Amino acid sequence: MIKQLIKNIIAATAGTLGWSLVKRGDKKLIVLMYHRVLPVTDARYQREEPGMVVSETTFAMHMQTLKDENLPVMTVSDWLAQPESAKAPLTIAITFDDGWLDNYEYAFPVLKQFGFPSTLYVVTDFLGQPAPFWPNKVLTLLLSPEATITPEWQALLKLTGEDIKVPMSRDAAAEVIDKLKQHSDHEIYQALKPIPAATNVPVEMISLEQLLDAKHNMQVEVGCHTRRHYRLKESLSGAQLVEEVVEAKDILEQKTGTKVTTFCFPNGDFSKEAHQLVSQHYDAAVTTMRGINTLKNLSPHSLLRIGVHNDISDTPLKFKAKLSNFGRS
Numbered sequence: 001m002i003k004q005l006i007k008n009i010i011a012a013t014a015g016t017l018g019w020s021l022v023k024r025g026d027k028k029l030i031v032l033m034y035h036r037v038l039p040v041t042d043a044r045y046q047r048e049e050p051g052m053v054v055s056e057t058t059f060a061m062h063m064q065t066l067k068d069e070n071l072p073v074m075t076v077s078d079w080l081a082q083p084e085s086a087k088a089p090l091t092i093a094i095t096f097d098d099g100w101l102d103n104y105e106y107a108f109p110v111l112k113q114f115g116f117p118s119t120l121y122v123v124t125d126f127l128g129q130p131a132p133f134w135p136n137k138v139l140t141l142l143l144s145p146e147a148t149i150t151p152e153w154q155a156l157l158k159l160t161g162e163d164i165k166v167p168m169s170r171d172a173a174a175e176v177i178d179k180l181k182q183h184s185d186h187e188i189y190q191a192l193k194p195i196p197a198a199t200n201v202p203v204e205m206i207s208l209e210q211l212l213d214a215k216h217n218m219q220v221e222v223g224c225h226t227r228r229h230y231r232l233k234e235s236l237s238g239a240q241l242v243e244e245v246v247e248a249k250d251i252l253e254q255k256t257g258t259k260v261t262t263f264c265f266p267n268g269d270f271s272k273e274a275h276q277l278v279s280q281h282y283d284a285a286v287t288t289m290r291g292i293n294t295l296k297n298l299s300p301h302s303l304l305r306i307g308v309h310n311d312i313s314d315t316p317l318k319f320k321a322k323l324s325n326f327g328r329s
């Protein structure tokens, strides 16, 4: 009880005092990181990891808060290109990772109302696909009320540990996913292969046609988030790294007919080689490292972001505390 009270007081202080401090001093860029935006009643919301989603109403409240605070919203690329003297004390950039269809359905229309631009980091091989990411495949398996462990799960259980019980809660499933992240993406996809995939899985990723509509009519900048969402760790071969960083860019440029100049590291992971390759081929790259970019600490290929999800940002005060870089997750 007292712990919660203290937590609330700290959050309120961060949302007021902390926020007023952020707006002063060196010129800053806050890059917001969103994944999915969905109505709470949507089945996709219920299936998703809590840390990956904001509700449609929370998202609209965030945008209203930015407007109420009179903050300029622009893309990372535009902010970097802006001369120092023209930069506002605090600018906001809005980014979405992965290329979810729900961004097109629920977030972009809100952004259009506010006249805010944004950047969508697309995984090129996933355009127009049903849930192609392993965390979602795993979640579907673990949360489904009909879930039962069969011999086909053998390889997966080797990676998760044998002691899991299905169906499980969303929080328990999130822990399993965290544990799986220790293994390479390739290993996890191999382990999932023998398990029959759920049938009738709807398309969950934005299609090329929708992406072009967003780009032309909703001020959405197209950024690259690799070809297959492989984490760019040391374990990746040189050829795989080129496919994920350089080929992905070429494919996206061909498909959209525009230059793609910004990149987003999957899961925020990168080896030294990956960082070098990205720096050679892109003007800017965003990470999952948490923080606020200032002109003094600016590193255009390792931009800091602030991840936002529903549980930690569902009031304007909590959102401003988050923008002030308060709290752990």
Ligand SMILES: [Zn+2]
Residues within 6 Å of the ligand: 097, 098, 225, 229, 266, 267
């Ligand atoms: Zn991603």
